Amino acid sequence: MRLRRRPAEQPLPEIDPCMGDPAARLFCDALTDRDWPTARGILARTDHPDDRAFLLETCGSVFGVQNWIGPVAADDPLAQLVRGCHAVAWAWQARGGLRATYTQADQFRVFFERLRIAESCLYDVISCDPDEVAAWAFLIRTARGLELPLADGEFRFRQAIERHRTHLRAHEEWMQTLCAKWAGSEEWMHHFARDAAARGGDGSMLHTLVALAHLEAMTDRSGEAATHYISRPDVRQDLRTAAGLSIWHPAAERRPGWPVYFNTFALAFSASGDLPAAAAVFEQIGDNITAYPWGYLPGDPVKSFTNARATVLG
Amino acid sequence: MGSTVLRSTEVDGVPVFWAPGDGVLRASLWFRAGMADESLPTRGWLHLLEHLALHGRDSIRAPVNGHVSLLHSSFDVEGEPDDVVAFLRDVCRWLATPDFSDLEHERRVLRAESATRGSSATGNHLLWRYGARGAGLAGYDELGLYTAEADGLRELAGWAYARGNAALALSGPPPAGLQLPLRPGPRRLPTPARPCDQPIPAGFVGRPDAIALSGTIGRSTAATAMLRALERDLQRGLRHGAGVGYSAWSSYELVDADHAMLTAGMDVISEAVPTVVAQSTAVLRRLRDSGPDPAELRDDLNQQIRQITSRPIDHWLPFLAAREVLLGRPATTSPDELVAETEAVTVGDVRRAALDLWRDLLVSVDPAGAGDPQLTWLGGPPTPGSQPSGRRFRPVGSPVTKGELTIGQSGIHWQTADARTSAQYDELAGVIAYPDGGRQLIRHDGYQVTVEPTMWRQGQQAVALVDSAVPPSLRIPLPERTPDVIPRSSVRTIDKLRYWTNRPVVWVPFLVVCLVGVVLTVATDEIAEQAPKFVVMSLAIGVISYFRQRRNGGTDT
Numbered sequence: 061m062r063l064r065r066r067p068a069e070q071p072l073p074e075i076d077p078c079m080g081d082p083a084a085r086l087f088c089d090a091l092t093d094r095d096w097p098t099a100r101g102i103l104a105r106t107d108h109p110d111d112r113a114f115l116l117e118t119c120g121s122v123f124g125v126q127n128w129i130g131p132v133a134a135d136d137p138l139a140q141l142v143r144g145c146h147a148v149a150w151a152w153q154a155r156g157g158l159r160a161t162y163t164q165a166d167q168f169r170v171f172f173e174r175l176r177i178a179e180s181c182l183y184d185v186i187s188c189d190p191d192e193v194a195a196w197a198f199l200i201r202t203a204r205g206l207e208l209p210l211a212d213g214e215f216r217f218r219q220a221i222e223r224h225r226t227h228l229r230a231h232e233e234w235m236q237t238l239c240a241k242w243a244g245s246e247e248w249m250h251h252f253a254r255d256a257a258a259r260g261g262d263g264s265m266l267h268t269l270v271a272l273a274h275l276e277a278m279t280d281r282s283g284e285a286a287t288h289y290i291s292r293p294d295v296r297q298d299l300r301t302a303a304g305l306s307i308w309h310p311a312a313e314r315r316p317g318w319p320v321y322f323n324t325f326a327l328a329f330s331a332s333g334d335l336p337a338a339a340a341v342f343e344q345i346g347d348n349i350t351a352y353p354w355g356y357l358p359g360d361p362v363k364s365f366t367n368a369r370a371t372v373l374g
Numbered sequence: 375m376g377s378t379v380l381r382s383t384e385v386d387g388v389p390v391f392w393a394p395g396d397g398v399l400r401a402s403l404w405f406r407a408g409m410a411d412e413s414l415p416t417r418g419w420l421h422l423l424e425h426l427a428l429h430g431r432d433s434i435r436a437p438v439n440g441h442v443s444l445l446h447s448s449f450d451v452e453g454e455p456d457d458v459v460a461f462l463r464d465v466c467r468w469l470a471t472p473d474f475s476d477l478e479h480e481r482r483v484l485r486a487e488s489a490t491r492g493s494s495a496t497g498n499h500l501l502w503r504y505g506a507r508g509a510g511l512a513g514y515d516e517l518g519l520y521t522a523e524a525d526g527l528r529e530l531a532g533w534a535y536a537r538g539n540a541a542l543a544l545s546g547p548p549p550a551g552l553q554l555p556l557r558p559g560p561r562r563l564p565t566p567a568r569p570c571d572q573p574i575p576a577g578f579v580g581r582p583d584a585i586a587l588s589g590t591i592g593r594s595t596a597a598t599a600m601l602r603a604l605e606r607d608l609q610r611g612l613r614h615g616a617g618v619g620y621s622a623w624s625s626y627e628l629v630d631a632d633h634a635m636l637t638a639g640m641d642v643i644s645e646a647v648p649t650v651v652a653q654s655t656a657v658l659r660r661l662r663d664s665g666p667d668p669a670e671l672r673d674d675l676n677q678q679i680r681q682i683t684s685r686p687i688d689h690w691l692p693f694l695a696a697r698e699v700l701l702g703r704p705a706t707t708s709p710d711e712l713v714a715e716t717e718a719v720t721v722g723d724v725r726r727a728a729l730d731l732w733r734d735l736l737v738s739v740d741p742a743g744a745g746d747p748q749l750t751w752l753g754g755p756p757t758p759g760s761q762p763s764g765r766r767f768r769p770v771g772s773p774v775t776k777g778e779l780t781i782g783q784s785g786i787h788w789q790t791a792d793a794r795t796s797a798q799y800d801e802l803a804g805v806i807a808y809p810d811g812g813r814q815l816i817r818h819d820g821y822q823v824t825v826e827p828t829m830w831r832q833g834q835q836a837v838a839l840v841d842s843a844v845p846p847s848l849r850i851p852l853p854e855r856t857p858d859v860i861p862r863s864s865v866r867t868i869d870k871l872r873y874w875t876n877r878p879v880v881w882v883p884f885l886v887v888c889l890v891g892v893v894l895t896v897a898t899d900e901i902a903e904q905a906p907k908f909v910v911m912s913l914a915i916g917v918i919s920y921f922r923q924r925r926n927g928g929t930d931t
Contacts, residue, residue: 173750
């Protein structure tokens with residue numbers, strides 16, 4: 061019998077929570093090493109509100125931050141900001157990343173407990189510095205998790221965009237709140253997405269919200285209905301227009317965290333059957349796979365990504 | 375206005391504040407001693423002393439009154455100057471050398487008064503916030519009425535009614551012949567209020583069909599403006615808006631020199647209870663996030679200013695001064711100061727006060743309203759660490775009732791199938807002792823461990839151990855309880871029998887032994903031949919029963 065070697069399988073790409081951004085990687089490494097002066101230096105140097113929010117989002121992937129940052133945060137609003145933003149991610153980890161109907165009572169208990177920590181830290185931050193837009197943006201998320209009335213989330217969203225009109229994280233969080241699965245409705249979400257896109261100029265990633273809204277609408281349906289929705293000609297046209305105004309626009313900048321927007325379009329185009337558009341986006345992404353939005357699909361996000369890419373690129 | 379209108383002098387070493395006024399002379403002799411200075415076993419002693427001091431002094435010509443708050447005691451009189459002079463002289467003499475011949479009578483009067491008094495929402499909030507000491511004592515019954523004895527009361531009067539701890543407020547010039555013959559002694563400034571260690575913002579189960587929100591914040595004009603705004607907003611949101619509430623109320627309690635606990639609440643209709651926490655906290659959040667409506671705040675402040683400027687100053691300014699000076703704070707010398715402070719309050723100040731309140735928020739609500747995720751719901755004491763070593767007691771209903779009581783050298787530990795609590799003797803605020811042996815060991819945080827001799831085997835020995843371990847000064851002997859309130863085990867002998875019969879693993883081997891015994895003594899040879907088979911079968915039943923029981927999780931009846 062002849063022994064045949066199996067063809068070497070290509071290693072699967074890995075999800076990098078820092079999305080290939082060197083500053084975010086250094087920031088997360090510093091937090092992992094409990095090296096607050098270094099982490100603080102990186103955060104303090106990150107001025108752009110969207111970059112700052114991205115950096116704070118990435119810190120959610122670092123394990124054990126809550127074990128040591130409390131005493132540091134007592135005297136340092138920046139540490140308190142990291143503590144609050146990290147606690148938001150920490151809360152969602154407790155919730156198991158599943159939709160509410162699948163979540164057990166004790167998971168919810170821990171979820172709320174951590175959200176209360178996040179809420180109180182972030183309120184400490186804004187009481188010292190109301191212009192800390194990232195804190196307002198993350199507070200939109202805690203409002204959603206704590207099931208506060210919509211008026212509270214809207215207040216926080218307004219506070220954020222009064223200070224930075226096109227703040228991506230604030231828009232994304234508020235649109236999530238307006239989803240049917242949280243406290244809003246599909247019409248409301250689409251309306252907001254279009255409104256936000258109109259606020260963003262050419263090349264702004266705010267146009268991505270239109271695609272995200274379609275993905276949300278798709279995941280609210282199941283089976284045939286989901287496929288039918290995302291494949292509708294008007295939806296496909298919307299996706300192309302949104303991509304043309306954001307990721308494909310010549311004025312678009314690849315700021316830290318850019319892969320998530322490309323991945324959003326890759327998923328949306330793949331699901332809608334617009335293979336040429338999907339192929340173009342996959343080419344641009346390379347191996348920069350992001351957990352979101354691939355986690356929306358059942359199963360492993362990396363496999364969903366590689367399968368979709370294999371289907372599109374052949 | 376603009377001139378200093380508060381006058382002050384000193385009589386017999388006691389600061390005296392007064393303002394020129396017309397009409398009947400009113401006097402209040404204030405002392406810096408209040409409920410927060412008592413302990414659980416002496417809770418109510420100042421009230422008792424106040425009653426004893428005023429006993430027989432009231433008259434139509436010169437009505438008298440007394441008051442004990444968290445931080446102060448006061449003795450008030452109004453009448454002609456001579457009557458006021460006579461009252462103050464006599465009451466000071468009594469306070470300097472108290473006479474306890476009326477002790478039993480006043481103790482009975484106050485017990486009767488205490489029995490008719492229900493718990494207040496503010497008292498409950500003080501209790502949950504501060505436990506069984508300091509300001510939290512306001513939430514407890516006057517247990518000291520059962521411990522009061524002449525020597526202890528005399529010692530309390532010695533420091534509480536000392537000259538340095540007193541201040542007199544008068545609504546007119548000091549009358550001729552005024553004397554305040556108190557014993558010498560220093561002023562006792564209040565210690566900072568120490569809240570229990572618990573997660574905040576939090577909620578607890580309170581009175582039915584009601585909600586109350588409280589927080590301890592720094593004293594300021596903005597804080598009082600915020601409290602009025604909160605009360606108005608609750609009234610507007612819940613009563614006028616949602617139509618689910620009755621009248622909103624608020625209270626402002628000084629808990630130490632610089633802080634006050636602010637409480638606002640409302641009674642609500644039963645149907646609204648499940649959502650009332652969300653609605654009420656939304657009202658406070660609005661105030662925290664956006665502040666009050668500027669026009670409404672201005673109207674509110676103007677109304678306050680009208681009150682300050684329209685009320686005769688001799689009716690309130692000296693009294694305010696006496697209260698503040700005893701707290702070690704400067705006296706307000708003119709209404710202009712208060713007017714200026716009130717005028718300076720901004721929307722931002724009120725918003726910040728609301729944020730401070732939020733950061734220290736405690737919410738009480740009808741049991742059906744508990745559970746809102748914004749709050750940590752306080753249900754019981756923090757889970758104790760390791761179980762102490764000591765003598766162990768089993769429940770009377772054992773093995774049907776699960777549980778264990780351990781009484782050790784340094785503390786007591788109590789546990790049932792689903793709860794456990796412990797108390798270290800050195801963290802006890804008091805121990806309530808009933809003649810039937812029932813004991814309640816109340817911790818400083820207000821949680822307690824109860825020992826009922828009727829519920830534990832050799833329960834009276836458990837009680838004796840507790841009594842020998844706890845300092846006698848913490849003991850609060852209460853009168854006999856009626857038999858219906860003494861808890862008893864509901865487990866009957868038949869329940870225990872059923873418990874064992876449901877466990878064949880226990881009785882089958884016993885039966886086998888009996889059977890073998892019978893066979894060996896009376897059976898014929900043939901039966902004896904069959905006996906081993908019976909033994910094997912019986913053992914098999916026993917083993918099968920054992921494993922079935924284990925598979926079923928060994929559930930108790």
